[in-house]
Amino acid sequence: MLESFAFAYMQRATVAGVLVGALCAIIGVYVVLKGLAFIGAGIAHASFGGVAIGVLLGINPIWSAIVFCILTAWGIGLTSRRSYVKEDTAVGVFFASTMALGILLIGLKQGYQVDLFSYLFGSILAVTTQDVWTTVVITCVVLTTVLVLYKDLLFITFDSEMAEVTGVPAGRLYFLLITMMALTVVMSIKVVGIVLVSALIVTPAAAAYQLTEKFRNLMILAVAFGVGSCVVGLMLSDLLGIASGATIVLLSTVIFFLCAAISPQRRRSRPVTEEK
Amino acid sequence: MINGNDPLIEIENVTILHNGLKVLDSVSLTVSRGEFTAIVGPNGSGKSTLVKAVLGLIKPDCGKIRVFGVPVDQLHGQRSRIGYVPQIFNIDLNFPISVLETVLMGTYGRIGVGKRPKTEDKAAAMAALEKVGIADLKDRPLARLSGGQRQRVFIARALADQPELLVLDEPTTGVDMTTTGNLYSLLRELKNDGVTIVLVSHDVGVVASYIDTIACLNVSLVAHCRPDEEVCSRALTDMYGSHAAYFHHSDTPHIVVEEHPDA
Structure with missing residues (x-):
């Protein structure tokens, strides 16, 4: 029934799905625990501006999106850390303006709208060999970073202030984290699309959070859910002839609600800190 | 003797502004090695801000802070000599x-x-x-x-x-009496081991017998004194607009602040 997996495009799609599912889940753990979901959504929307710049300049939109998203992430980080405005306000400002820039730039390129839809909503079947290799490299970089800095990233996620007091460079690690987030967002665009990326980052980690009180298990479960959603979602969409990005995201949402229902702690998606 | 000859924390004329308002107003304070200092003051008196400045989390708008004789923004590797309970x-x-x-x-x-x-x-x-x-x-x-x-x-x-330096910011908030008691005997033990301790508290129900000095803070430094000094209880009374008194029962004297009936 899944004879389409014999085709090269389907194999590329599967590899991309596995890598992006894992990447999103790993970054998602930090996003859920540190409360960065809105920054993730902001960076995702900024990637539209990045893609538009690439289209206009005639270069691979992935590269322009990487540069643009990292700069936007740093912009949000700097604006909020210097406490000019609150973090969510900073995101709100960058969110719409970078998207507007994208729309403006795309409008300059006359008669261009072919790929637009695929960037917004994903087109996993259109993943090229070059895309797959880019994703492999980025996944390896992020995975190595997370493994090497495991304890330090855990520390700043749990208690950034204490990390700073003891001499751990919390600021630099925070910027590294949002840089990895920007890379993850761009790698996910082809798979689920700009509009749905933030769901693929947050949902698997939020689902895993329902089931465990151990950080390591949280990582492993989140990756399993992320990869599972991507692969099974891809199969389902192929089988039923429905949109792949949306299928993947909805599948991970179903997993989230199942986990929430069987959660031994009956915790919500993000804990509210106990009063006082 | 309040300013010992082996200063561990030196706060010099520190002023910190927040939204144009002075949270701390030219505070100068020295904590000697091995000393147990309590920083007390009402809510919004700048206690936590002062502690955060000492830890290098907030940069003073004015003034200097040295810890272990080093400007606090140059502590680098020496930061691990500080313990902090946020x-x-x-x-x-x-x-x-x-x-x-x-x-x-x-x-x-x-x-x-x-x-x-x-x-x-x-x-x-x-x-x-x-x-x-x-x-x-x-x-x-x-x-x-x-x-x-x-x-x-x-x-x-x-x-x-x-x-070598232990900083505790309101460690007894939301904690029962037994734990509070255990905490204070632990702090006494640490003090005997030579650890310098800075304890921030918003209520003055602090066990006074093993505190060396009290810094009464209310945006500016109101008093820095030994707990049994007259100036100290006067400062506390001024600050809280209430009666501050000592209760010496058993061997653990408490400083208790009582609300004025007409306050």
């Missing part, structure tokens, strides 16, 4: 982490970025847990502790790297 409600208490993992974080600054904790670091974390009396809870998730147990975890974390 206010507990700044922390996500449902974070998926065990007691031992939390305490181990106290050693991360010294271990360095990108390096793994070794067996001796874990042993140090265990020793700190034993010191606060909850070694048996080492594998318990942080989310499954009582308020008092959690407080001990954060104290153990501050002690894990055997700090």
Whole structure:
């Protein structure tokens, strides 16, 4: 029934799905625990501006999106850390303006709208060999970073202030984290699309959070859910002839609600800190 | 003697502004090595701000702070000589982490970025847990502790790297009397081991017998004195607009602030 997996495009799609599912889940753990979901959504929307710049300049939109998203992430980080405005306000400002820039730039390129839809909503079947290799490299970089800095990233996620007091460079690690987030967002665009990326980052980690009180298990479960959603979602969409990005995201949402229902702690998606 | 000849913390004319308002107004304060200082003052008196400035978390708009004789923004590797117990409600208490993992974080600054904790670091974390009396809870998730147990975890974390300076910001908030009592005897022990202690408290129900000096803060430094000095109780009375008095029962005198009936 899944004879389409014999085709090269389907194999590329599967590899991309596995890598992006894992990447999103790993970054998602930090996003859920540190409360960065809105920054993730902001960076995702900024990637539209990045893609538009690439289209206009005639270069691979992935590269322009990487540069643009990292700069936007740093912009949000700097604006909020210097406490000019609150973090969510900073995101709100960058969110719409970078998207507007994208729309403006795309409008300059006359008669261009072919790929637009695929960037917004994903087109996993259109993943090229070059895309797959880019994703492999980025996944390896992020995975190595997370493994090497495991304890330090855990520390700043749990208690950034204490990390700073003891001499751990919390600021630099925070910027590294949002840089990895920007890379993850761009790698996910082809798979689920700009509009749905933030769901693929947050949902698997939020689902895993329902089931465990151990950080390591949280990582492993989140990756399993992320990869599972991507692969099974891809199969389902192929089988039923429905949109792949949306299928993947909805599948991970179903997993989230199942986990929430069987959660031994009956915790919500993000804990509210106990009063006082 | 308040200004000893071996200063560990030197705060010189520190002014800190927040939205144009003075949170701290030219505060100068010296804490000597081995001294136990309590910083007291009402809510909004700038106690936490002062402590954060000493820890290098907030940069003063004016003035200088030196810790271990080094300007605080140049402490770098020496930061691991400081233990810090932050206010507990700044922390996500449902974070998926065990007691031992939390305490181990106290050693991360010294271990360095990108390096793994070794067996001796874990042993140090265990020793700190034993010191606060909850070694048996080492594998318990942080989310499954009582308020008092959690407080001990954060104290153990501050002690894990055997700090020379221990800074505690409101450590008794939301903690029962027994834990508070245990905390104070632990602090006395640490003081006897030569640890310099700075304790921030918004209520003055502080056990006074082993505190060396009290710094009464209300945006500016109102008084810096020994707890049994006349000037001290006067400062407390001024600050709180109420009667501050000592109760000497058993061997642990308390400073108690009583609300004015007409206040």
